[in-house]
Amino acid sequence: MLIARGLAEGGWPGVCVIDTENHSADLYSDLGEYKVLPLPAPFTPERYIEAIAACEHAGAEVIIIDSISHEWEYLLDFHGSLPGSSFAAWSKVTPRHAAFIQRMLQSPCHIVATVRAKTEYALSEKNGRQVPEKVGMKPIQREGIDYEFTTVLELDLRHQATASKDRTRLFAGRPPFIPTEETGRLILAWCQGGSPEPVQEEPAPDDEEVLGQVSQCTSLGELTAIYHRCTEAQRQSLLGAFQQQKQFIQKSSQLTDQLLNQTIHRNGNDARTT
Numbered sequence: 001m002l003i004a005r006g007l008a009e010g011g012w013p014g015v016c017v018i019d020t021e022n023h024s025a026d027l028y029s030d031l032g033e034y035k036v037l038p039l040p041a042p043f044t045p046e047r048y049i050e051a052i053a054a055c056e057h058a059g060a061e062v063i064i065i066d067s068i069s070h071e072w073e074y075l076l077d078f079h080g081s082l083p084g085s086s087f088a089a090w091s092k093v094t095p096r097h098a099a100f101i102q103r104m105l106q107s108p109c110h111i112v113a114t115v116r117a118k119t120e121y122a123l124s125e126k127n128g129r130q131v132p133e134k135v136g137m138k139p140i141q142r143e144g145i146d147y148e149f150t151t152v153l154e155l156d157l158r159h160q161a162t163a164s165k166d167r168t169r170l171f172a173g174r175p176p177f178i179p180t181e182e183t184g185r186l187i188l189a190w191c192q193g194g195s196p197e198p199v200q201e202e203p204a205p206d207d208e209e210v211l212g213q214v215s216q217c218t219s220l221g222e223l224t225a226i227y228h229r230c231t232e233a234q235r236q237s238l239l240g241a242f243q244q245q246k247q248f249i250q251k252s253s254q255l256t257d258q259l260l261n262q263t264i265h266r267n268g269n270d271a272r273t274t
Contacts, residue, residue: 013059151167
């Protein structure tokens with residue numbers, strides 16, 4: 001909310017929240033008189049698109065979508081309900097999701113979107129056995145959603161933000177910070193004419209250092225952040241290493257899910273036996 005206030009030159013009246021979180025936007029009404037558009041289920045991409053258009057027609061400068069996870073969860077349920085092969089069913093899902101993404105990208109307003117997250121696991125070896133281990137948080141949205149945004153900030157339990165992607169170069173490499181209106185004003189200044197102050201770029205890591213970082217990655221979000229820190233030449237020359245680590249992470253995640261499911265199923269059987 002504070003980032004949006006900093007982005008809106010007209011103040012709070014220029015901020016509009018698309019609220020899918022059961023009126024949670026009302027909890028911040030003490031901040032100012034912003035607009036709220038409640039969006040109840042079903043959370044179809046088409047309804048999100050209509051909501052964005054409604055905010056634009058209401059004169060919004062900044063649109064907060066809280067959250068876009070519901071759209072993807074709806075599409076996953078829709079995909080699971082379709083008959084036939086899973087692969088063929090995606091042809092009816094992907095165009096709808098792509099239309100929603102394009103609508104956000106084409107909006108004349110600033111878009112601030114929130115994404116729910118869930119615990120991500122990876123397999124690690126302990127005492128000769130493969131066991132699931134928590135490695136961080138995974139966004140509940142289609143893989144690669146972070147590519148669509150200019151800046152991606154990950155918030156921890158203390159409300160501190162860390163940039164996992166930042167084309168503005170305003171926040172990359174900074175220690176965790178609490179976002180304020182000034183955060184929004186910095187982004188607005190960058191949008192209007194570049195960085196408001198000179199940015200001292202850190203030298204890009206060499207190929208060997210990048211390869212070491214890639215090999216230690218345990219999540220797709222972390223891998224994406226490393227990719228964006230690379231030079232264009234490194235992205236091309238090290239593409240194979242990135243793809244190989246991506247496949248490893250995905251396979252590890254799948255094996256972890258299988259192991260967790262087997263554990264749950266076994267525990268259920270034990271309970272019934274007891």
